Amino acid sequence: MNVLIVDDQPSIVASLLTGIPWRTMGVENTFSATSSLAAKEILLKNNIDIVLTDIEMPVENGIALLSWIREQGMNIECIFLTSHPDFFYAKQAITLGVVDYVLQPAKNEDIIRAVENAQLRIMKAQRMIDLKTNRFTSAAQNTVLRDFFECWPDGTKSEGGFTLDNKLMALKDMGISCEKKASVFLLWTEIVRWSKIPSDAADFIGSFQRQLDRVLSFVNLDSVSYYIDDGHVCSVIFGPLSDEVVPYIRIFQENLTGELGMHTHISVCGMAVEELKRGLDFLSAPERSENAAWETVRDNRIQMLTLPSDRDEFAALNGSEKYRYYYQQILEYIRQNLDKPLTRHHIAEHLFLSPDYVNFIVKSCIGWSCTDLIIRVKMSYAKQLLEATDMPVGEVAVSAGYTSFAYFSKVYKGIYKKTPSETRRGGG
Numbered sequence: 001m002n003v004l005i006v007d008d009q010p011s012i013v014a015s016l017l018t019g020i021p022w023r024t025m026g027v028e029n030t031f032s033a034t035s036s037l038a039a040k041e042i043l044l045k046n047n048i049d050i051v052l053t054d055i056e057m058p059v060e061n062g063i064a065l066l067s068w069i070r071e072q073g074m075n076i077e078c079i080f081l082t083s084h085p086d087f088f089y090a091k092q093a094i095t096l097g098v099v100d101y102v103l104q105p106a107k108n109e110d111i112i113r114a115v116e117n118a119q120l121r122i123m124k125a126q127r128m129i130d131l132k133t134n135r136f137t138s139a140a141q142n143t144v145l146r147d148f149f150e151c152w153p154d155g156t157k158s159e160g161g162f163t164l165d166n167k168l169m170a171l172k173d174m175g176i177s178c179e180k181k182a183s184v185f186l187l188w189t190e191i192v193r194w195s196k197i198p199s200d201a202a203d204f205i206g207s208f209q210r211q212l213d214r215v216l217s218f219v220n221l222d223s224v225s226y227y228i229d230d231g232h233v234c235s236v237i238f239g240p241l242s243d244e245v246v247p248y249i250r251i252f253q254e255n256l257t258g259e260l261g262m263h264t265h266i267s268v269c270g271m272a273v274e275e276l277k278r279g280l281d282f283l284s285a286p287e288r289s290e291n292a293a294w295e296t297v298r299d300n301r302i303q304m305l306t307l308p309s310d311r312d313e314f315a316a317l318n319g320s321e322k323y324r325y326y327y328q329q330i331l332e333y334i335r336q337n338l339d340k341p342l343t344r345h346h347i348a349e350h351l352f353l354s355p356d357y358v359n360f361i362v363k364s365c366i367g368w369s370c371t372d373l374i375i376r377v378k379m380s381y382a383k384q385l386l387e388a389t390d391m392p393v394g395e396v397a398v399s400a401g402y403t404s405f406a407y408f409s410k411v412y413k414g415i416y417k418k419t420p421s422e423t424r425r426g427g428g
Contacts, residue, residue, distance in 0.1 A: 001119065002046060004031045006039045006053035006065065007081065012104075016052065019108050025115060036060035040068065048076055050118045052111070054104075055082040066098065077118040081106065101218060117217055142205060145226040149236055152277040164274055176222045176238055178273055183240035185270035187212075187223075187249065188283040189233040189256075196261025207260055208233055215252040219245055228284070241270030246356065326351070327365040330358060334377045339401050344370040379415050382408075386423045393420045 005016050013032045022030050031046060033039040036057060042048070051069070053062040066078050083104040100114035153164050164180065171178050178184070189208075198204060209225045212235060216223055225235040239245075249268060256262045269279045333350055334342060347370065348355040359370045366373065382400040385391055394405050397420075402408035412420050 001027050001049045002029045003027050003050045004048045006033045008034050008057045036065040050077045052079045055080050079114045142226045154277045178238050182273050184273050185237050185241040186279050187235040188267040190265040191231045192263045192265055194261050211255050215248045326361045334374055338381050339399055341401050342374050379412055
């Protein structure tokens with residue numbers, strides 16, 4: 001396996017060449033370049049498996065270099081190095097098939113982890129190639145995977161003679177490590193419509209899984225997907241469902257539309273691994289409804305959120321009475337709890353909705369995120385107090401739910417272009 005390091009700072013290149021135990025990691029040759037142009041010459045002359053490249057380079061940056069690599073049809077895994085934690089960069093990186101995104105200055109263990117992740121992805125891709133040599137094998141594998149998860153033991157009880165320990169040992173044989181007390185989540189993809197002619201199931205599930213692997217590599221999660229029928233795919237993802245993961249799932253959904261022409265409605269359901277059977281039964285139930293979802297959330301055993309298909313298709317919901325009703329409930333809850341540090345999760349728990357659904361309602365009705373709405377309602381209340389009362393500015397901040405006066409002043413000035421004290425002195 002060969003690695004190419006690209007960075008316009010020779011000191012960083014030297015540090016990576018000498019500081020990482022490349023031989024121990026199974027890397028035979030390491031190449032280096034201090035510009036995109038020099039990197040292209042190396043790529044054209046050598047069989048490179050993994051590229052580590054800085055994003056911010058003069059003349060041509062790392063994103064342009066990777067775009068060129070993809071245009072050449074080179075099957076190379078790429079890791080971006082950058083000093084800017086910009087999610088826009090991360091989104092571009094995922095679109096180009098980057099395996100990881102490491103912030104500089106990076107520790108050696110971060111680089112090692114990213115390279116190991118790239119090596120794992122290369123091995124997975126090779127396994128997919130091996131499977132494609134026999135189309136029946138792909139179909140058979142889907143059947144086996146579906147049976148494997150649908151016969152999951154319910155809690156501590158066995159299912160078909162298999163206990164939870166048996167299942168976890170089988171996962172280990174698949175290369176997936178999952179402990180008995182671990183968290184998992186299900187990604188249930190409903191295909192709403194196609195804008196391209198779809199491939200048959202044997203090819204489609206491989207493309208679907210590659211898109212999912214591409215995104216999940218950024219949060220270091222393993223997954224397994226199998227298709228239920230022409231309209232549904234189920235993915236089991238091994239790790240906790242967190243706020244960090246949700247934006248990447250949205251990117252995955254957008255990539256399905258852009259690259260596969262598949263417009264989807266995605267439901268995500270988080271739980272302990274021993275509750276996996278219950279989650280599968282819930283998501284696959286034909287009579288599943290909103291009320292059932294909220295009841296499931298309320299018992300604290302399953303965490304649920306939904307990502308509707310194509311945002312522009314849902315813009316027409318602005319005038320919907322149902323969404324306006326929910327929006328008024330959200331607004332009223334914020335006004336009744338101005339002195340508390342509110343988040344969309346607090347509102348979701350109060351209304352028995354998922355946090356993402358709360359955010360979607362607010363955005364559909366007024367075009368803001370739920371966080372923006374909370375801030376603006378609080379700041380409007382604070383401005384009224386500053387203009388109409390003699391309450392000390394510090395107490396006004398507390399009344400608006402802010403324990404840090406400095407942060408309150410910063411947020412206030414960001415909205416009204418003047419400090420709270422200036423508002424008090426100016427009378428508005």
